Structures are given as C-alpha cells and as structure tokens.
Amino acid sequence: MNNAQSRCAGCQQDSAKPFVELDHIIDLYRNKEGNLIQILHIAQELYGYLSLELQQHIAEALNKPLSEVSGVVTFYSFSTKPRGEHTIRVCLGTACYVRGGKKIVDALQKSLQVDIGETTADGKFTFEVARCIGACGLAPAMMIDDVVYKQVNINKLDAILSRY
Ligand code: FES
Numbered sequence: 675m676n677n678a679q680s681r682c683a684g685c686q687q688d689s690a691k692p693f694v695e696l697d698h699i700i701d702l703y704r705n706k707e708g709n710l711i712q713i714l715h716i717a718q719e720l721y722g723y724l725s726l727e728l729q730q731h732i733a734e735a736l737n738k739p740l741s742e743v744s745g746v747v748t749f750y751s752f753s754t755k756p757r758g759e760h761t762i763r764v765c766l767g768t769a770c771y772v773r774g775g776k777k778i779v780d781a782l783q784k785s786l787q788v789d790i791g792e793t794t795a796d797g798k799f800t801f802e803v804a805r806c807i808g809a810c811g812l813a814p815a816m817m818i819d820d821v822v823y824k825q826v827n828i829n830k831l832d833a834i835l836s837r838y
Contacts, residue, residue, distance in 0.1 A: 693731050695720055700735045710736065710746055723753040758793040758800035760838050762786075763817045767806035770814040774827065778814055779803060781828040785835075798838065 699716050703709040713732060718724055724747050733743040747754060764782065766775045779790070786794050786801060793800045799818075809815035812824035823834055 693728065696728075696731070697735065700732070704736070710738070710743065711750065714743075714746060714750070714752055718752055723756055725754065729754075756793060756797070759798050760819050761800045761802060761817075763802045763804040763807065765805070765807045765809070765813070765815045765817075766803045767810065767813075769806075769810035773813040775814040777828055778816060778826055778831070781831055785831065799835075 696713075696717050699720075700713055703713055706712070710732075713736070714724060717728060717732060721728060729743045729747060730740055732738075733740040736743075746752075762782065764770075764775060764779050766779065782801060783789060786799060788794050788799070788801045790801060790803055804817070807815055807817055807822060809822055809824050814826050815822060815824050816826050817823070818834070818838065823830075826834070
C-alpha cells in the first residue's frame, strides 16, 4: 500500500487537512530527542485527533513501528476519535462524588445520549469525567471547555447546556 492509499479516502480529517502540513513539522523535529510526543501533540492540534491513518503516517515518517506510536498515544491518552465542538468534564473527585457528581454524570449521559468518553451524534459535546478540577469547596463541579460550573445540580443542567 502506498502513502496515498494508506490514507482514509472518505475521512474528513485527512481530506480537510492533508498531512503535508504535519510533514513540515516532522522535518523540523526529526533529529530532536523526545520528538515523538511533541509531534503527536502538534498533530492533535492540527487535526483534532490521532486517527490510525495519522498514527501510521507518523510512524512511517519517523521510521518507527506503529506499535511504538500507538503505545505513546494510548499511554498519554491522546484522542483517537473526532472530538466535539465543546468538552464537558464532570468532576468525580471525592468531594464532588459525595455531593452528587455521579447523579450529574447519569443525567448528562441520559440527556446527551452518550457514554463517558464519547461525542454526541451532532458533534457538539465530548463527554468526560475528571478527578478534581479545583473547586472542591463548591462541589459538585463540572467544566465545559475552560468554564467551571460550581454547585451544579441536575436542575441546572439544561440551562447550562443551552448556553452552548
Ligand atoms: S473533587 Fe471535584 S473539584 Fe475537587
């Protein structure tokens, strides 16, 4: 399989932004120590997530086995699927958990119809949980992108989501 064939023909990610943009970065980092993780971060910035095709492209460009690239992607929890326009993170740290964080998770899963780690069908939200987001005194807390919502309860969720 040549390079063009190895790319996903119907994949929006690849057709919207060809890897040529990343190839320039790979050339810049090629001889630098620890370059793989830096390249992966930049690739995620450029393309939003690290598809298998993209991982394969990076592996070939750096002359490394795909297993090494995939191992780093997994270990550092890079995104391997398209992400939503916004990221919701509900805190399930101890303070938030005991004050109802789990109920918020359940309510959001139901209203957004997603599991943890998934993106809504309309591509609007990626839904995740966090361990502590630094608002323990006003638990339970959640974040949408960089905005922290404190003392959240399930009755406030619709109003919060409607801002997005
Ligand atoms: S435990 Fe939730 S903000 Fe700290």
